Amino acid sequence: xxxxxxxxxxxxxxxxxxxxxxxxxxxxxxxxxxxxxxxxxxxxxxxxxxxxxxxxxxxxxxxxxxxxxxxxxxxxxxxxxxxxxxxxxxxxxxxxxxxxxxxxxxxxxxxxxxxxxxxxxxxxxxxxxxxxxxxxxxxxxxxxxxxxxxxxxxxxxxxxxxxxxxxxxxxxxxxxxxxxxxxxxxxxxxxxxxxxxxxxxxxxxxxxxxxxxxxxxxxxxxxxxxxxxxxxxxxxxxxxxxxxxxxxxxxxxxxxxxxxxxxxxxxxxxxxxxxxxxxxxxxxxxxxxxxxxxxxxxxxxxxxxxxxxxxxxxxxxxxxxxxxxxxxxxxxxxxxxxxxxxxxxxxxxxxxxxxxxxxxxxxxxxxxxxxxxxxxxxxxxxxxxxxxxxxxxxxxxxxxxxxxxxxxxxxxxxxxxxxxxxxxxxxxxxxxxxxxxxxxxxxxxxxxxxxxxxxxxxxxxxxxx
Amino acid sequence: xxxxxxxxxxxxxxxxxxxxxxxxxxxxxxxxxxxxxxxxxxxxxxxxxxxxxxxxxxxxxxxxxxxxxxxxxxxxxxxxxxxxxxxxxxxxxxxxxxxxxxxxxxxxxxxxxxxxxxxxxxxxxxxxxxxxxxxxxxxxxxxxxxxxxxxxxxxxxxxxxxxxxxxxxxxxxxxxxxxxxxxxxxxxxxxxxxxxxxxxxxxxxxxxxxxxxxxxxxxxxxxxxxxxxxxxxxxxxxxxxxxxxxxxxxxxxxxxxxxxxxxxxxxxxxxxxxxxxxxxxxxxxxxxxxxxxxxxxxxxxxxxxxxxxxxxxxxxxxxxxxxxxxxxxxxxxxxxxxxxxxxxxxxxxxxxxxxxxxxxxxxxxxxxxxxxxxxxxxxxxxxxxxxxxxxxxxxxxxxxxxxxxxxxxxxxxxxxxxxxxxxxxxxxxxxxx
Numbered sequence: 031x032x033x034x035x036x037x038x039x040x041x042x043x044x045x046x047x048x049x050x051x052x053x054x055x056x057x058x059x060x061x062x063x064x065x066x067x068x069x070x071x072x073x074x075x076x077x078x079x080x081x082x083x084x085x086x087x088x089x090x091x092x093x094x095x096x097x098x099x100x101x102x103x104x105x106x107x108x109x110x111x112x113x114x115x116x117x118x119x120x121x122x123x124x125x126x127x128x129x130x131x132x133x134x135x136x137x138x139x140x141x142x143x144x145x146x147x148x149x150x151x152x153x154x155x156x157x158x159x160x161x162x163x164x165x166x167x168x169x170x171x172x173x174x175x176x177x178x179x180x181x182x183x184x185x186x187x188x189x190x191x192x193x194x195x196x197x198x199x200x201x202x203x204x205x206x207x208x209x210x211x212x213x214x215x216x217x218x219x220x221x222x223x224x225x226x227x228x229x230x231x232x233x234x235x236x237x238x239x240x241x242x243x244x245x246x247x248x249x250x251x252x253x254x255x256x257x258x259x260x261x262x263x264x265x266x267x268x269x270x271x272x273x274x275x276x277x278x279x280x281x282x283x284x285x286x287x288x289x290x291x292x293x294x295x296x297x298x299x300x301x302x303x304x305x306x307x308x309x310x311x312x313x314x315x316x317x318x319x320x321x322x323x324x325x326x327x328x329x330x331x332x333x334x335x336x337x338x339x340x341x342x343x344x345x346x347x348x349x350x351x352x353x354x355x356x357x358x359x360x361x362x363x364x365x366x367x368x369x370x371x372x373x374x375x376x377x378x379x380x381x382x383x384x385x386x387x388x389x390x391x392x393x394x395x396x397x398x399x400x401x402x403x404x405x406x407x408x409x410x411x412x413x414x415x416x417x418x419x420x421x422x423x424x425x426x427x428x429x430x431x432x433x434x435x436x437x438x439x440x441x442x443x444x445x446x447x448x449x450x451x452x453x454x455x456x457x458x459x460x461x462x463x464x465x466x467x468x469x470x471x472x473x474x475x476x477x478x479x480x481x482x483x484x485x486x487x488x489x490x491x492x493x494x495x
Numbered sequence: 496x497x498x499x500x501x502x503x504x505x506x507x508x509x510x511x512x513x514x515x516x517x518x519x520x521x522x523x524x525x526x527x528x529x530x531x532x533x534x535x536x537x538x539x540x541x542x543x544x545x546x547x548x549x550x551x552x553x554x555x556x557x558x559x560x561x562x563x564x565x566x567x568x569x570x571x572x573x574x575x576x577x578x579x580x581x582x583x584x585x586x587x588x589x590x591x592x593x594x595x596x597x598x599x600x601x602x603x604x605x606x607x608x609x610x611x612x613x614x615x616x617x618x619x620x621x622x623x624x625x626x627x628x629x630x631x632x633x634x635x636x637x638x639x640x641x642x643x644x645x646x647x648x649x650x651x652x653x654x655x656x657x658x659x660x661x662x663x664x665x666x667x668x669x670x671x672x673x674x675x676x677x678x679x680x681x682x683x684x685x686x687x688x689x690x691x692x693x694x695x696x697x698x699x700x701x702x703x704x705x706x707x708x709x710x711x712x713x714x715x716x717x718x719x720x721x722x723x724x725x726x727x728x729x730x731x732x733x734x735x736x737x738x739x740x741x742x743x744x745x746x747x748x749x750x751x752x753x754x755x756x757x758x759x760x761x762x763x764x765x766x767x768x769x770x771x772x773x774x775x776x777x778x779x780x781x782x783x784x785x786x787x788x789x790x791x792x793x794x795x796x797x798x799x800x801x802x803x804x805x806x807x808x809x810x811x812x813x814x815x816x817x818x819x820x821x822x823x824x825x826x827x828x829x830x831x832x833x834x835x836x837x838x839x840x841x842x843x844x845x846x847x848x849x850x851x852x853x854x855x856x857x858x859x860x861x862x863x864x865x866x867x868x869x870x871x872x873x874x875x876x877x878x879x880x881x882x883x884x885x886x887x888x889x890x891x892x893x894x895x896x897x898x899x900x901x902x903x904x905x906x907x908x909x910x911x912x913x914x915x916x917x918x919x920x921x922x923x924x925x926x927x928x
Contacts (some may be wrong), residue, residue: 053569075728078555082530083547084807103511106534119511126588129508157554181728181849216728216849225848262697293503295611325773376643377615379907381498381512388508414879423854423876428647429654433924435854435878455878455924457697493697493924
């Protein structure tokens, strides 16, 4: 209730500020505003560590003046005066900025109806319910096997509003809910402590399944005991969804972003229509996916959502665009302006996300089309190889270099998983790997900005200790 | 906070970010914490947050098995501020925009192979009040300035990135010693030079870790496992106080009072003074970094390591300025003793697990053959287990440098690192031969 009242006030004040800016010597103005209530419970060492409730709302203005000079300012001080002043600050900053060629804001277009973005049951969740879920995820993991410790985890419920308006007629507001349960566990047996294993569930609905997440962690942990070192070799590797979603998706996203193509630094610049991956790889960005964690009916500069085919049977079909990159490359906007871009960009981490930043280009739900083989089938077809469920270390996104530590990986021999691997690295260039994908699994999993299955990739270099 | 990003010579973003709010933490029944925050500063909203935090703390109190005997924090009234020689307020918006623009000019000097260049200036002026029911009233004003430079050089489809950061607690005097122009130039030259080099090899090598990379090794490999909340989950350094856990050449400390360090904090966010804590002394584990809760659980005093990124986040155990005490070797002497190995420089960031497994990236390397520097190589990642790798350290450099750092453990933090070069054995994951 409180949330809706605040929202009404914020929306009203933001529209007033945009009208005030229209009276000034500007080309365009835009305001992005959000209001959220978050309830979170943290788990540490088998116990509930703490619980918190965070209310946050604010607005970020982009003001464009002659010669495409742009300024940005934001505030979370919710008075009409402070919101008006913030709009004016953005204007003042625009004056000392330089021209951004092809700068563009989207025009109004009717957004599609996207199902499953809001669930009243999440909005009404109490902290007692969140604590109950936290207890259930701990118990499910530790009851699975008495060597398992629920090390760290989170249960999060968020309810909020997201709005955007600009002087070109864009004026959209959307209500949304999010829920996350996440658990990291490790195993302890005599002197041996395993590395961490994680499982999680990202959803829009009140359908969190702590039992399943906890049991998965329990199962993963028990598989990690008595690891053995690996000898260096080159051969087939199955990358599980978690490994794909992190390092491999990072490389994909960097190559697919319209802005890296504009500067020519994307490895896939000038490759539209060419084969960039093996024939079995099809990638889409699907912002209208029902219940998709990053689905939305309009992007973070107000352009209506859609599904874009990026790679079709190995052939590069489109990049990810916002209004500016689409204009610069004279192509269609794909609605990928995001103020919640993932990754480890230091500047983002300092400044924060949402109303605190101008939009970047980022996928909504980057989807790799699943194949039809189960993980067990993929394993059974390998004579000698490795299954990498998760790996640690940043990819060098621009060059595609991945040189990662094997954190949850298993040696496969004669179609069977033999033992977990201790130490060791995997090393290669992801752009080569995409061409070496031989089989795609059916085990797609939803991550924050991706829905991806296992990939079997041939001829991958493994570095032993 | 002000940020200004120049991409390829264009002021792509210039932002003015002003945020304020209140975070309230309540401790109830000697067991349980609750936290609530709001950006609405009216009396009623703040009171509501306080009530929320108490209610939240009570909700899980009955589930807590352990009573926490928090060591009282001595009542303290303080008003402290970072030493600032050139205040940000004395500079116009045009002056600020010039900082990343100058860096871009410098980068252009490196030639046409510079395909992409981004420079970001950030200044953070943070005014923070800490009040507690124990009587503590602390007012801290901190000013921080940072400059990030990222360059990608390109030739014949090969892309080589390089980056470097400057940052300190203080004002715009940050650029008195290193100008944005010269920094932009050196990063771009470094990236362009890498285009002519080969990929590094893979396997276990005798390596010298340059201070620019040692900062990441220290933070990830040994810093994280020494944070009490991570250590208490078992594995890593767990319950090994008093034991030899590293090479005897190694002494490690954490010190919030390092002047100019990006992790300069007189007090932490529980009102505890951030003093120097010796963590490892001559290889022997002496202490972990604690907040009040972990200190109570371990029967020791808190060490001033509870830090929250902003009002909307609960304090968490974080490093401030972590350091390795300088040793006896010059870099030349460290190189002389290596028959075949690598000198690894510049960081690409990394990660660590609670069992002390770590990985991090280096930007460039040089072969060392028969005690001499040989050809240069590109970057890759290294990996290992901190406890195993730190036992292999056989030399520590004389000179230490202060580096800016950052960490994303659950929430963001800015930190400093005081580091020499070290020599050890480590697994390198290069794609070359």
